[in-house]
Amino acid sequence: MNLHSIWAIYRFEMARSVRTLWQSLITPVVSTSLYFVVFGAAIGSRMPPVEGVDYGAFIVPGLIMMTLFTTSIFNASFGIYFPKFTGTIYEVLSAPISFLEIVLAYVGAAATKSVVLGLVILLTASFFVDLDIVHPLWMVAFLVMISAAFSLFGFIIGIWAKGFEQLNMIPMLIVMPLAFLGGAFYSVTMLPAFWQKVALFNPVVYLISGFRWSFYGNGDVPVEISLAAVAIFFGVCLAVTWWIFKTGYRLKS
Amino acid sequence: MKDTNMPGDPIIAVRGLTKTYEGGFQALKGVDLDIRKGEIFALLGPNGAGKTTLINIICGIVTPSEGTVTVGGYDHQKQYREARKLIGLVPQELHTDAFESVWATTNFSRGLFGKAPDPAHIEKVLKDLSLWDKQKARIMMLSGGMKRRVMIAKALSHEPAILFLDEPTAGVDVELRRDMWAMVRKLRESGVTIILTTHYIEEAEQMADRIGVISKGEIILVEEKADLIEKLGKKELRLSLQEPLSAVPPELAEWKLELGQDGHLLTYTFDSQAERTGVPSLMRRLADLNIGFADIETRQSSLEEIFVNLVHDQNAGQNADQTADASLPDGEKDSRP
Structure with missing residues (x-):
């Protein structure tokens, strides 16, 4: 394991987000606060509790997840796409570093940022609603696992993307709708029976459900299934990444 | 081309190297080349001859279609860690991280190539390249010539045994070119093997020990510079x-x-x-x-x-x-x- 190389990339990536601290931290905090003002205070005060949880508190896990999905993808995809775009990727490709180490460094940095951001949003949320987290360790575990999985997913998008538009396409066109429909703001059990079945095809349901379970002790699906969903998603992304480096897809000609 | 007098093992040995790009373009058609330890080798060739492809394959950026490359005796694919550690690459294009400082980017390169931090070495490299007073400057604030120096500093940050300079003096003013050649000579004296491509043939004449000419993906001549000078x-x-x-x-x-x-x-x-x-x-x-x-x-x-x-x-x-x-x-x- 080439620790110096991993550390060099990791630190480079972290330095990049420190430079852009405003965008990477303040913006999500502001937008999350707006969600709480609108959904938590304005609408939430007129909503009955969901599964025994105040609506304002109920949406916290979903909100964190949504931000986690998009920022993980954005950070990781941008992190690898930008060197491709500027050409500085030559240095990483010519360095004595394995594909696993490259992934560890880039995805690790992106996931770190997402975890920090998730915790910051959690902190922000605690100013608006009373939070009582039932399984704090599982909460952190979900935070880390899902950040890592989506950062890996973002890394793949960054390699696949041929332009900046494509970087935004997948998160905005697929991930956001899936997250919205995946029970970020409601419980799947609130849907009509037919749509409940449809919702189960949405992989994001399992992720949000697992995360919400760590907060309130119950989710839309059993937590074991949520964990399995995270593992499968992570495994698929890992396999794709492995294939990318094996073939040099859009990295090496 | 065969080298007649080869003292010791070559530091880079290229055998039967071919490269056909996805579109079907054959950039290299069976290249054999030996680079001797400690020499300055100039590779000349028109645009599209395969110079950069050859360099990029040796450095691991492009995957060859056929053939083998050993660097310092290490297979450049199977033992890529050992092979790549020996190489510093200064590519033709000015690929730099605009927002990084000169110091940070040079230090990054050293770490990326698996070396422990060594501020003294980075300082020496930056001073040698007259970059020391710019160490805190963001790269985007630098002129083209300065950026070129930064690229060289990055390549030298991990103390490579082999330095590739792909068109190092393209678009560089006279003073910097002179500095650069002084630096190359100094590096060679310290035992670094240097392979450069250039369009300025005077440079090849002044600097190189041997000269190779590549055209349409084939090495068509490898000769001691002295022999060529005779014709010159x-x-x-x-x-x-x-x-x-x-x-x-x-x-x-x-x-x-x-x-x-x-x-x-x-x-x-x-x-x-x-x-x-x-x-x-x-x-x-x-x-x-x-x-x-x-x-x-x-x-x-x-x-x-x-x-x-x-x-x-x-x-x-x-x-x-x-x-x-x-x-x-x-x-x-x-x-x-």
């Missing part, structure tokens, strides 16, 4: 005669003249470096013999011409002399396009 020192004096001669008069035998164009052209080849070129005495003798000429022209067979001819010959196949003759630009070599 030659200058031609061409006299267009008013009256054609049937043969070179015996009085002119000592100049070993050549007669061409149905007796209309007298060509005298001489060594421009020599103390006595023989030109003034030839002119006097011609006047004595009453041989009048309508026009006079001198030309130097530069490395560039040799190079252009080589490439041209390869394109035209056989019939080298005629095609070479036709392709020669008039006048001095500064008439390069």
Whole structure:
């Protein structure tokens, strides 16, 4: 394991987000606060509790997840796409570093940022609603696992993307709708029976459900299934990444 | 091309290297090349000849279709860690991280190549490249020449045994070019092997120990620079005669003249470096013999011409002399396009 190389990339990536601290931290905090003002205070005060949880508190896990999905993808995809775009990727490709180490460094940095951001949003949320987290360790575990999985997913998008538009396409066109429909703001059990079945095809349901379970002790699906969903998603992304480096897809000609 | 006198094992050995890109373009057609330890090797070739592809394959950026490369005895694919640690690469394009500082980006490169931090070494590299007072500057604030220095600093940050310079002085001012060559010489003295590509043939002449010419994906010549210089020192004096001669008069035998164009052209080849070129005495003798000429022209067979001819010959196949003759630009070599 080439620790110096991993550390060099990791630190480079972290330095990049420190430079852009405003965008990477303040913006999500502001937008999350707006969600709480609108959904938590304005609408939430007129909503009955969901599964025994105040609506304002109920949406916290979903909100964190949504931000986690998009920022993980954005950070990781941008992190690898930008060197491709500027050409500085030559240095990483010519360095004595394995594909696993490259992934560890880039995805690790992106996931770190997402975890920090998730915790910051959690902190922000605690100013608006009373939070009582039932399984704090599982909460952190979900935070880390899902950040890592989506950062890996973002890394793949960054390699696949041929332009900046494509970087935004997948998160905005697929991930956001899936997250919205995946029970970020409601419980799947609130849907009509037919749509409940449809919702189960949405992989994001399992992720949000697992995360919400760590907060309130119950989710839309059993937590074991949520964990399995995270593992499968992570495994698929890992396999794709492995294939990318094996073939040099859009990295090496 | 085979090297006849190879002292010790080559530090880079390229065997049967081919590369066909996805679109079907064959960039390399079976390249064999040995780079000797500690030499400066200049690779010349027209655009699209495969110079950069060759370098990128050795450095691990492009995957070869066939063939092997060993660097310092390590297979560049199976033992890529060992092989790549030996190499510093300065690519042709100025790929830099605009927002990073000079210090940070150089330090990053050292870490990326698996070396423990060594501020003293980074300081030395930056000072050698006159970048020390810019160490805190963001790269985007630097001029093109400064960015080029930064690229070199990055390549030297991990103390490579082999340095690749792909078109290092393209678009670089005279002063920086001079600095750069001084640095290259210093590096060579410290035992670093240097492979460079350049369009400035004077540079190859001044710097290189050996010169290789690549064209259309094939190495068509590898020669000691000294051998090429011998061909280089030659200058031609061409006299267009008013009256054609049937043969070179015996009085002119000592100049070993050549007669061409149905007796209309007298060509005298001489060594421009020599103390006595023989030109003034030839002119006097011609006047004595009453041989009048309508026009006079001198030309130097530069490395560039040799190079252009080589490439041209390869394109035209056989019939080298005629095609070479036709392709020669008039006048001095500064008439390069």
